[in-house]
Amino acid sequence: MHPPPPAAASAMDFSQNSLFGYMEDLQELTIIERPVRRSLKTPEEIERLTVDEDLSDIERAVYLLSAGQDIQGTSVIANLPYLMRQNPAETLRRVLPKVREVLHVAGVEMQLTAAVSFLTILQEDSVSIHTYAHSFLQVILLHLEHRDAGVSNAWLETLLFVIEVLPKETLRHEILNPLVSKAQLSQTVQSRLVSCKILGKLTNKFDAHIIKREILPLVKSLCQDVEYEVRSCMCRQLENIAQGIGTELTKSVVLPELIELSRDESSSVRLAAFETLVNLLDIFDTDDRSQTILPLVKSFCEKSFKADESILISLSFHLGKLCHGLYGIFTPDQHLRFLEFYKKLCTLGLQQENGHSENQFPSQILEQEKKYISVRKNCAYNFPAMIVFVDPKNFHMELYSTFFCLCHDPEVPVRYTIAICFYEVSKLLNSGVYLIHKELITLLQDESLEVLDALIDHLPEILELMSAGGESSAQDSKFSSLPDLIPALTAAEQRAAASLKWRTHEKLLQKYACLPHVISSDQIYYRFLQRMFTIMMTNNVLPVQKAASRTLCIFLRYNRKQEQRYEVIQKLIEQLGQGKSYWNRLRFLDTCEFIIEIFSKSFFCKYFFLPAIELTHDPVANVRMKLCYLLPKVKSTLKIPADKHLLQQLEMCVRKLLCQEKDKDVLAIVKRTVLELDRMEMSMDAFQKKFYEKDLLDQEKEREELLLLEMEQLEKDKQQNDGRPMSDKTFEKKRRDTKTPTLPKSVSISVPGPSSGTTSTSKEIKKSKLIRSQSFNNQAFHAKYGNLDKCASKSSVGAYTPSVSGLTKTCMISLTDDSFRTRNASSAATSFSPNTPLPSTSRGTSNSVDPKSSGSKDVQPRKATLKSNP
DSSP, X not given: OOOOOOGGGOSOOOSHHHHHHHHHXXXXXXXXXXXXXXXXXXXXXXXXXXXXXXSOHHHHHHHHHHHSOHHHHHHHHHTHHHHXXXXXXXXXXXXXXXXXXXXXXXOHHHHHHHHHHHHHHHHXXXXXXXXXXXXXXXXXHHTTTOSSHHHHHHHHHHHHHHHHHSOHHHHIIIIIHHHHHHTSTTSOHHHHHHHHHHHHHHGGGSOXXXXXXXXXXXXHHHHTOSSHHHHHHHHHHHHHHHHHHOHHHIIIIIHHHHHHXXXXXXXXXXXXXXXXXHHTTTTSOHHHIIIIIHHHHHHHHHHHHXXXXXXXXXXXXXXXXXXXXXXXXXXXHHHHXXXXXXXXXXXXXXXXXXXXXXXOOHHHHHHHHHHHHHHHHHHHHTHHHHHHHHOGGGHHHHTHHHHHHHHTOSSHHHHHHHHHHHHHHHHHXXXXXXXXXXXXXXXXXXXOHHHHHHHGGGHHHHHHHHHHTTTTSOHHHHXXXXXXXXXXXXXXXXXXXXXXXXXXXXXXXXXXXXXXXXXXXXXXXXXXXXXXXXXXXXXXXXXXXXXXHHHHHHHHHTOOOHHHHHHXXXXXXXXXXXXXXXXXXXXXXXXXXXXXXXXXXXHHHHHTHHHHHHGGGOSSHHHHXXXXXXXXXXXXXXEETTTHHHHHHHHHHHHHHHHHOOOHHHXXXXXXXXXXXXXXXXXXXXXXXXXXXXXXXXXXXXXXHHHHHHHHHHXXXXXXXXXXXXXXXXXXXXXXXXXXXXXXXXXXXXXXXXXXXXXXXXHHHHHHHHHHHHHHHSSOOOHHHHOHHHHHHHTTOOOOOOSHHHHHHHHHHHHHSGGGGSOOTTTTOSOOOTTOOOOOOOTTSOXXXXXXXXOXXXXXXXXXXXXXXX
16 A cells, blocks of 8 residues: 655645546546447337337237347246236237247247246146147257257256156157157267256156166167267266166166266266265165175275376265265275275375375466365265264274364364264264363364354254263263363354354354253353343344343343342343433343243243333333333233232323323334233133143243242252252252152242142142242332332322332332333443342232222323223
């Protein structure tokens, strides 16, 4: 780059030379504009392109094909399927003859369009097969040998589709009989190539005696053709022919041809023969494999390094199929040789002996490097098959060093492929998966995001296999790799966040939801949870923010410490729900949606119901609009009669929106939401038949949430007794036990349902639930909700009585008061004391609320007339 001009010369130079330069630039612009002006249509051209609007579709098509320009004729042919759907008889009678005439002199674009349109008409069943064969088949056959290869292939693809549906008699008379002359040496190479592909398709349509008498002689003739392109093409069709003629004819006719073609002078023919042999391995018996195919494979392997590198890429790609097809045939010596051959391919181009010759040109060196990279990539693709080949028990001795090389390969495509296969390798190793812990860390830290993207597709399954890999050993050794794993995971996320590939970042955050099943709750809290908050608050990509929000909710769901859960909930409410940025408040509503999905209904009602419906007073219309869309889900979390007071508050907020909303878009959505809310059926405390499955799932969620509290208490008791924390294994066992109908005595969890026994039992259940809810609510509310004296004074309510009904009453008043719109000054805090109280609405504390005592008149005259239904 040139250095910047000095300040003195920064002004525009109006010298003579400079002005001449500007004039030249203007002349260049004028020249550029000239072709644009010439491309405009003259009145005469516009007149020729104009068509009478009164013409019908058929008449217009005939006119354009007869007198129109090429582009208009192409448009008509592209519209041919539509004409066939609308008026097939007239189209066949008047339009199709014109199409045949035009195609004789048509250009490439019109020919390609016609091939596609003919195929579309067949696929849409616009006419019967007999009519289609009578009207369209001859046109297709006529243009098969078009001088343009692209056009010829397009018509051939259409014909191959047509062959699938035509009856045998039509196939024999219209296609097979003419094919005998088309496949002769006197015909063009293009004609013989087309004949090869048609023969491969026809074999499955006729009986064995017709195939043996009429088709196989043509096949043999084309396999011996003088042109290598024809021999190669026919060789690739032998797989389809073998599947159509059966095992016996394949062994007697196809196999000898393949053996001869495998020794062909042309490398492309030998390659086609090798790939066809590999694909037909399942057809041949053990004797054929050991006596015929295995020697051929050995010959291919030997020639690939010496004189025929063209087959090397194909050989490395089909290595897995060869291992599977020839398994059990190798002698120990052959098995070892084949394994060593594979190892050599895995490092091809990396070792000194594979260096380049001094006589090679740079272009040749580059081409050879690309070939070597493809070989190593194919070896990585076949690595799981090679583990089966050597037996997973021998992985460490036989293949670990090779796996290490592939994971550290200097080329991204190789590492990308081995990252895709990593999960398969982990499954095959099973209890020996600990052997590849370091390679997992290596791929997580890979500099290429493509490699990371390939690895994280199955990251949850890989991590769970890793964590369960040492189940027979002690718990500490089971997580021995975690000190390296956690930094690798955090570094991978930061690298994805710093890139422009937000989809990779989103996917990684989604996969992090598996971490509660792999690492401890404390590790997630201190290493990952705050990062999720940061992404939600600062990232500019909405899908990434939502992925972080959902993962954070899952982290919260499985957090085992009550103090940490309270702190997370507090941050969600204050930093998002009461945040200064409307964008954060929108993300809070997204988080509420995830909490409704992941947590029990009682959890949402307890901590997030009030902060969510508070946003009905939000000053930003988009926030209120999003809340309106969420309200049906919010209402679905309520149970009657326990949550009747919350239902009344929800109705009050909706009524205020209806009466006070000024934004017309929000008001329209509010009206639709009200209708939807009215149609919703409320869930009851007791099980109902129509909600049975949902209630059962919610009951299970609530059990697990209560179990976390029980486990935390048990862990504290255990620490007090012997100073050792409860293991994750014990916790998982406790969690599984609660899913059974009979709960262990140590976990006394009861959820009301149809299985409730006597009246005394239900009383104990209510009592225990009340005690638990009081244990969460015995502290003062958060300043926005918990300063009950302030709320009472602002809404002209009498003295606050610290009872459950008073609590509900004050919450209702705070929702209806204008002071509810104010933001807390401490909402920007980033950390909170664990003793900070939370806004909470405890289910089970009040079965009903007296509308007369639930709050006095609102201070605003417009709101004073709004009364909630009891």
